[in-house]
Amino acid sequence: MNSPDYPTLYQVNTRVRLRQLSDQLNRPTTLDDILDTELDEWVNLGFNWIYLLGVWETGILGQNVSRTHPGWRREYEELLSDLQEDDICGSCFAITRYRVSELLGGNEALLRLKKRLQQRGLKLMVDFVPNHTAIDSPWVEEHPDYYIEATVDDLKREQLNYVQIPLAGENRVFAHGRDPYFPGWPDTLQLNYNNPAVPKAMLAELLQIAQLCDGVRCDMAMLILPEVFLQTWGMTTELFWPEAIEKVRNQHPYFVFMAEVYWDMEWTLQQQGFDFTYDKRLYDRLRDRQADPVLKHFWAEINYQSKLTRFLENHDEPRAAATFPPGVHQAAAILTYLCPGLRFFHEGQLQGFPKKISVHLQRGPQQLTDPTLASFYNRLLACLRLPVFHHGTWQMLEFQPASEDNFTCHNFIAFSWYGENKWLLIVVNYSPDSAQGYLQIPFEDLQNKTYKLQDLMNSADYERQGNKLLSSGLYLDLPAWGYHVFDVK
Incomplete structure (x- = not known):
């Protein structure tokens, strides 16, 4: 059968999953330790894509920020009553290099897993973060001009948005990665797309990534659009996505791009080549529990809707079981997953887990399965295995x-x-x-x-x-x- 027009995706928190396996086997584990039976179960549930969250290298400085940030630490302690320092591995979006972490088995282990997935008809998706790197990326020393620099006065005025870093015997001020509406992410540095070398370097990274997987989820993909970058940083830039997507597809014709995108910019990114774009508006309207906005949401053109990524939870949003009361949860899921688009399910959602795991952690709490929700999702996934929902x-x-x-x-x-x-x-x-x-x-x-x-x-x-x-x-x-x-x- 042809590839589905409306595929089904399952997101796995890779570092948390491997920590669970390590606890079970009483030894360190890598991607090679994910059993074939688990892959077979993903097939039996009807998934077409497996999205592995958090496979890339992260650094010590980013981990230290994650461990010392007061607000983040309160979140970890609320989640894990027995929190250990080792549980805090650092944000998987503070990436030092686009190489699979050696703790996970390196690139070679990912390629072996990809082959096992392909043997079962499953495709592999990983993350690409275009807006920023980790604060301790090798680029900081090798190519400091890749980043937005600022002054000590900027740092004094906006301490949450800038950081001082010693380089070549002098202290230099760099901007944290951020969007225009919130303070910077303190474990990251902002890439400067006003420098023509940056889009070239990021395209080279994308081409390397494309050799390891079948698609990428592009984190906060709208932040490097010229109009958004200008609003955030007051700098003009060129379009990145159309040329980057075209060049990747010249080498990998069926490579898939999914954009995390907000602020009603979904259509913009679809026009620039993305196969799928987050549908946060549907999620928000379902969460508000008003039928009319949801109904009107579905009036959009099918060419637009067919490229929307529908979800009830993911690593950024709270758990659906904690957000939608019983009854509302099931009704929202029927509307979310039985309409056109890519159907995005999050690990733990099918069991009705209520507690969200921070992307800074590699361990989550023990959570009990909700039998009512588990039974509901079993029936829903059985429906989604019908070809009519995909073609x-x-x-x-x-x-x-x-x-x-x-x-x-x-x-x-x-x-x-x-x-x-x-x-x-x-x-x-x-x-x-x-x-x-x-x-x-x-x-x-x-x-x-x-x-x-x-x-x-x-x-x-x-x-x-x-x-x-x-x-x-x-x-x-x-x-x-x-x-x-x-x-x-």
Whole structure:
């Protein structure tokens, strides 16, 4: 079968996973110690992509910042009551070199894992951080001109955004990596894209990375757009992404780029060549628990929506089980993962773990599986294994009121998938109240046929006459946060 138009991705916190294996085996472990049975389980769950978070080298200075930062340390102590210094390994986004950490087995171990994934039809994604490097990257000494320098006055005025570093016998001030709305990341230094050597150097890094994997998640990809860089640093730059993506694809035609992006800049990055862009707006609207903004979100053009990365949690967001109450969680997941786009699942999400693990840590707490959520996600992933969700045609559907004075149908969100010898109807009442209405079925070939509607997520099972469906629609009465995933036969 062809590569899916709408793939499913599973994010693994690599350093935490290998620490778990080390504890089990009572010895240091590398990527080679991830068992084939675990890879087979990823296949059985229906994933197409495995995204390994945190494979690159990080440094001692970054680790020291992670260990001494008061706010971050409070977060670790709240998560781990038995916190040890060794648990704090440093942020996986404070990268010194794009070489797989020797603690994980180096580049060679990643290539061996990639081969094992490929044998199972799985593709491998890793991180690329275009905006900054670790504070102790070798580039700081080798190419200090790659970074944004400042003055002692800048440091005095904005202590959170600048740092003094001794270089060649003198103290020089450099900017921390940051976005325009928050203080700098103190374990990083900001790359200067106003220097033409920087985009060339970062392209060279990308080309090296592309030899090790099948795709990259580009961290905060919008920060190096000329308009954002100008806003943040007052410097003009050239476009980076279109040329970089083209040159990587000249050597690796099927290489995939996924952008972490915010501030309504998703379409901009799609136009510059990204295959997928984060859909934070859908997440925010689902979290706010209002049906109308979610419904309108799905009105966007399919060419745009098909390139959105849909998620309920990831390493940056809080756990879905801690954010969405029971019932709301399931309804939000149906809408998130049964619409077009790339479906992004986070390690621990399928078990309903409530505690988020900091990217500065290599150990997480013991967490109990929520049996209700685990059962729900098992059924949802079984649905997602149907080819129609990856290759079919998606269409939004409309509702009519159940009566003249009942407008609860406005709380329904519904769409269909058609193709691959399947016809599916997805309906969600995204509200805290019951809702009634007539779902309008826009297919003319229903006439003079009887249809069976079997819910793939629940036990509901109905028979309906095609003529009735055409004339008045499918009547539905759903409780608060109720949903159906009908297989129509």
